[in-house]
Amino acid sequence: MELAGDLCVAFVNTAGARKKNRQQGIESYSELLVWGQAVSAVSSAEAARLGRLAAEHPGRAAAVWGQAGALRSALFRVFLAVMSEEQPAAGDLDAVNESMGRALEPARLVPGEQGLQLGWLGDGDALDRVLWPVLHAAMQLLLSLEGRPQVRQCAAEGCRLFFVDRSANARRKWCERICANRAKSLRFYYRTGRAARMKTMDFVHGPYRQRRRTNKRR
Numbered sequence: 267m268e269l270a271g272d273l274c275v276a277f278v279n280t281a282g283a284r285k286k287n288r289q290q291g292i293e294s295y296s297e298l299l300v301w302g303q304a305v306s307a308v309s310s311a312e313a314a315r316l317g318r319l320a321a322e323h324p325g326r327a328a329a330v331w332g333q334a335g336a337l338r339s340a341l342f343r344v345f346l347a348v349m350s351e352e353q354p355a356a357g358d359l360d361a362v363n364e365s366m367g368r369a370l371e372p373a374r375l376v377p378g379e380q381g382l383q384l385g386w387l388g389d390g391d392a393l394d395r396v397l398w399p400v401l402h403a404a405m406q407l408l409l410s411l412e413g414r415p416q417v418r419q420c421a422a423e424g425c426r427l428f429f430v431d432r433s434a435n436a437r438r439k440w441c442e443r444i445c446a447n448r449a450k451s452l453r454f455y456y457r458t459g460r461a462a463r464m465k466t467m468d469f470v471h472g473p474y475r476q477r478r479r480t481n482k483r484r
Protein backbone atom coordinates (compact mmCIF):
# COMPACT_ATOMS: atom_id res chain seq x y z
CA MET A 267 0.00 0.00 0.00
CA GLU A 268 1.18 3.49 -0.84
CA LEU A 269 1.90 5.53 2.26
CA ALA A 270 1.11 9.22 2.44
CA GLY A 271 3.87 11.19 0.80
CA ASP A 272 5.38 8.40 -1.28
CA LEU A 273 3.59 9.59 -4.39
CA CYS A 274 5.11 13.03 -3.99
CA VAL A 275 8.61 11.58 -3.45
CA ALA A 276 8.18 9.36 -6.51
CA PHE A 277 7.21 12.42 -8.53
CA VAL A 278 10.26 14.43 -7.45
CA ASN A 279 12.47 11.41 -8.14
CA THR A 280 11.45 11.40 -11.80
CA ALA A 281 13.85 14.36 -12.11
CA GLY A 282 16.80 12.08 -11.41
CA ALA A 283 15.59 9.27 -13.62
CA ARG A 284 18.16 6.54 -14.05
CA LYS A 285 17.64 3.17 -15.64
CA LYS A 286 19.65 1.31 -13.03
CA ASN A 287 17.26 2.56 -10.38
CA ARG A 288 14.31 1.72 -12.57
CA GLN A 289 13.15 5.29 -12.33
CA GLN A 290 11.03 6.63 -15.10
CA GLY A 291 11.60 10.11 -16.47
CA ILE A 292 8.84 12.46 -17.59
CA GLU A 293 9.64 14.24 -20.83
CA SER A 294 6.19 15.19 -22.12
CA TYR A 295 2.56 15.38 -21.07
CA SER A 296 1.91 11.90 -22.44
CA GLU A 297 4.81 10.55 -20.36
CA LEU A 298 3.32 12.30 -17.34
CA LEU A 299 0.12 10.35 -17.99
CA VAL A 300 2.00 7.05 -18.34
CA TRP A 301 3.74 7.76 -15.04
CA GLY A 302 0.49 8.87 -13.39
CA GLN A 303 -1.15 5.62 -14.39
CA ALA A 304 1.83 3.56 -13.21
CA VAL A 305 1.64 5.09 -9.72
CA SER A 306 -2.19 5.04 -9.66
CA ALA A 307 -2.54 8.84 -9.62
CA VAL A 308 -5.08 8.32 -12.42
CA SER A 309 -6.97 5.23 -13.50
CA SER A 310 -6.37 3.74 -16.93
CA ALA A 311 -9.76 5.05 -18.07
CA GLU A 312 -8.88 8.56 -16.85
CA ALA A 313 -5.45 8.38 -18.49
CA ALA A 314 -7.02 7.32 -21.80
CA ARG A 315 -9.54 10.17 -21.64
CA LEU A 316 -6.86 12.73 -20.71
CA GLY A 317 -4.64 11.40 -23.49
CA ARG A 318 -7.38 11.99 -26.07
CA LEU A 319 -8.02 15.50 -24.69
CA ALA A 320 -4.30 16.29 -24.76
CA ALA A 321 -4.14 15.27 -28.42
CA GLU A 322 -7.01 17.66 -29.15
CA HIS A 323 -5.45 20.50 -27.13
CA PRO A 324 -1.67 20.17 -27.46
CA GLY A 325 -1.10 23.73 -26.19
CA ARG A 326 -2.96 23.06 -22.94
CA ALA A 327 -1.16 19.74 -22.52
CA ALA A 328 2.23 21.44 -23.00
CA ALA A 329 1.27 24.07 -20.41
CA VAL A 330 0.42 21.36 -17.84
CA TRP A 331 3.70 19.61 -18.62
CA GLY A 332 5.48 22.94 -18.01
CA GLN A 333 3.60 23.36 -14.73
CA ALA A 334 4.58 19.82 -13.71
CA GLY A 335 8.25 20.54 -14.40
CA ALA A 336 8.20 23.78 -12.39
CA LEU A 337 6.35 22.06 -9.54
CA ARG A 338 8.87 19.22 -9.51
CA SER A 339 11.83 21.61 -9.36
CA ALA A 340 10.17 23.60 -6.57
CA LEU A 341 9.38 20.44 -4.56
CA PHE A 342 12.96 19.25 -5.11
CA ARG A 343 14.31 22.42 -3.50
CA VAL A 344 11.69 22.31 -0.74
CA PHE A 345 12.88 18.76 0.08
CA LEU A 346 16.50 19.95 0.25
CA ALA A 347 15.47 22.78 2.57
CA VAL A 348 13.42 20.45 4.80
CA MET A 349 16.35 18.01 4.97
CA SER A 350 18.71 20.70 6.21
CA GLU A 351 16.00 22.09 8.53
CA GLU A 352 15.91 25.41 6.72
CA GLN A 353 12.95 27.46 5.53
CA PRO A 354 12.19 26.80 1.85
CA ALA A 355 12.60 29.79 -0.48
CA ALA A 356 9.43 31.89 -0.74
CA GLY A 357 9.33 31.46 -4.53
CA ASP A 358 9.41 27.68 -4.22
CA LEU A 359 6.61 27.69 -1.66
CA ASP A 360 4.59 30.01 -3.90
CA ALA A 361 5.02 27.62 -6.83
CA VAL A 362 3.90 24.63 -4.74
CA ASN A 363 1.03 26.58 -3.17
CA GLU A 364 -0.29 27.78 -6.50
CA SER A 365 -0.58 24.22 -7.81
CA MET A 366 -1.87 23.03 -4.45
CA GLY A 367 -4.69 25.56 -4.53
CA ARG A 368 -5.87 24.17 -7.85
CA ALA A 369 -5.64 20.60 -6.53
CA LEU A 370 -7.45 21.20 -3.23
CA GLU A 371 -10.49 22.92 -4.69
CA PRO A 372 -11.91 19.75 -6.28
CA ALA A 373 -10.73 17.45 -3.42
CA ARG A 374 -13.54 15.65 -1.58
CA LEU A 375 -13.85 12.99 1.09
CA VAL A 376 -15.81 10.08 -0.33
CA PRO A 377 -16.87 6.75 1.20
CA GLY A 378 -14.59 3.94 0.02
CA GLU A 379 -14.28 0.20 0.65
CA GLN A 380 -12.18 0.77 3.77
CA GLY A 381 -13.58 3.97 5.22
CA LEU A 382 -13.28 7.44 3.82
CA GLN A 383 -10.94 8.13 0.94
CA LEU A 384 -9.87 11.00 -1.25
CA GLY A 385 -11.97 11.72 -4.31
CA TRP A 386 -12.13 14.46 -6.90
CA LEU A 387 -15.16 16.48 -7.82
CA GLY A 388 -16.40 16.65 -11.36
CA ASP A 389 -13.96 17.99 -13.85
CA GLY A 390 -12.74 14.92 -15.71
CA ASP A 391 -11.47 17.25 -18.41
CA ALA A 392 -8.86 19.03 -16.31
CA LEU A 393 -5.55 17.99 -17.85
CA ASP A 394 -3.69 18.74 -14.60
CA ARG A 395 -5.77 16.29 -12.57
CA VAL A 396 -2.91 13.79 -12.85
CA LEU A 397 -0.98 16.16 -10.53
CA TRP A 398 -3.74 16.53 -7.92
CA PRO A 399 -2.99 13.34 -5.93
CA VAL A 400 0.71 14.27 -6.04
CA LEU A 401 -0.05 17.64 -4.49
CA HIS A 402 -2.30 16.11 -1.88
CA ALA A 403 0.53 13.70 -1.00
CA ALA A 404 2.98 16.62 -0.87
CA MET A 405 0.81 18.41 1.65
CA GLN A 406 0.48 15.31 3.83
CA LEU A 407 4.21 14.62 3.66
CA LEU A 408 5.41 18.15 4.33
CA LEU A 409 3.06 18.55 7.29
CA SER A 410 3.99 15.20 8.84
CA LEU A 411 5.99 15.16 12.06
CA GLU A 412 5.09 18.79 12.70
CA GLY A 413 6.57 19.95 9.42
CA ARG A 414 9.81 18.01 9.87
CA PRO A 415 9.21 14.98 7.65
CA GLN A 416 11.95 12.37 7.43
CA VAL A 417 12.81 13.09 3.81
CA ARG A 418 16.26 11.77 2.95
CA GLN A 419 18.45 11.57 -0.11
CA CYS A 420 20.09 8.23 -0.89
CA ALA A 421 23.77 8.08 0.11
CA ALA A 422 24.76 5.74 -2.74
CA GLU A 423 27.15 7.27 -5.23
CA GLY A 424 25.35 8.43 -8.37
CA CYS A 425 21.88 7.76 -6.98
CA ARG A 426 20.65 10.69 -4.88
CA LEU A 427 17.00 9.61 -5.00
CA PHE A 428 14.76 10.92 -2.24
CA PHE A 429 12.92 8.59 0.12
CA VAL A 430 10.90 8.84 3.31
CA ASP A 431 12.78 7.28 6.19
CA ARG A 432 10.30 5.22 8.19
CA SER A 433 12.90 3.05 9.90
CA ALA A 434 12.57 2.71 13.67
CA ASN A 435 15.80 4.60 14.40
CA ALA A 436 15.29 7.08 11.50
CA ARG A 437 18.82 6.44 10.23
CA ARG A 438 18.22 4.77 6.88
CA LYS A 439 20.86 5.74 4.32
CA TRP A 440 19.84 4.11 1.05
CA CYS A 441 16.79 4.58 -1.10
CA GLU A 442 15.46 1.12 -1.77
CA ARG A 443 16.37 -2.48 -2.14
CA ILE A 444 18.69 -1.82 -5.07
CA CYS A 445 20.99 0.66 -3.35
CA ALA A 446 20.70 -1.02 0.05
CA ASN A 447 21.69 -4.38 -1.49
CA ARG A 448 24.52 -2.81 -3.47
CA ALA A 449 25.91 -1.29 -0.27
CA LYS A 450 25.57 -4.62 1.51
CA SER A 451 27.43 -6.50 -1.24
CA LEU A 452 30.24 -3.93 -1.19
CA ARG A 453 30.67 -4.42 2.55
CA PHE A 454 30.83 -8.16 1.87
CA TYR A 455 33.42 -7.54 -0.88
CA TYR A 456 35.81 -5.84 1.50
CA ARG A 457 35.38 -8.46 4.19
CA THR A 458 35.98 -11.56 2.10
CA GLY A 459 38.87 -13.14 0.17
CA ARG A 460 39.56 -12.73 -3.55
CA ALA A 461 37.81 -15.90 -4.77
CA ALA A 462 34.67 -15.11 -2.85
CA ARG A 463 34.89 -11.50 -4.05
CA MET A 464 35.01 -12.48 -7.73
CA LYS A 465 32.06 -14.77 -7.22
CA THR A 466 30.06 -12.05 -5.52
CA MET A 467 30.95 -9.42 -8.07
CA ASP A 468 29.90 -11.77 -10.87
CA PHE A 469 26.68 -12.33 -9.10
CA VAL A 470 25.99 -8.66 -8.44
CA HIS A 471 27.27 -7.05 -11.64
CA GLY A 472 27.55 -9.83 -14.24
CA PRO A 473 30.74 -11.50 -15.52
CA TYR A 474 33.91 -9.44 -15.26
CA ARG A 475 34.77 -9.63 -18.99
CA GLN A 476 31.45 -8.28 -19.97
CA ARG A 477 31.97 -5.34 -17.65
CA ARG A 478 35.37 -4.56 -19.23
CA ARG A 479 33.94 -4.50 -22.72
CA THR A 480 31.18 -2.14 -21.66
CA ASN A 481 33.67 0.14 -19.94
CA LYS A 482 35.87 0.37 -23.05
CA ARG A 483 33.08 1.56 -25.24
CA ARG A 484 32.47 4.62 -23.08
Ligand SMILES: [Zn+2]
Pocket residue numbers: 420421422425426427440441442445
Ligand atom coordinates in the same frame (compact mmCIF):
# COMPACT_ATOMS: atom_id res chain seq x y z
ZN1 LIG B 1 19.67 4.90 -4.02
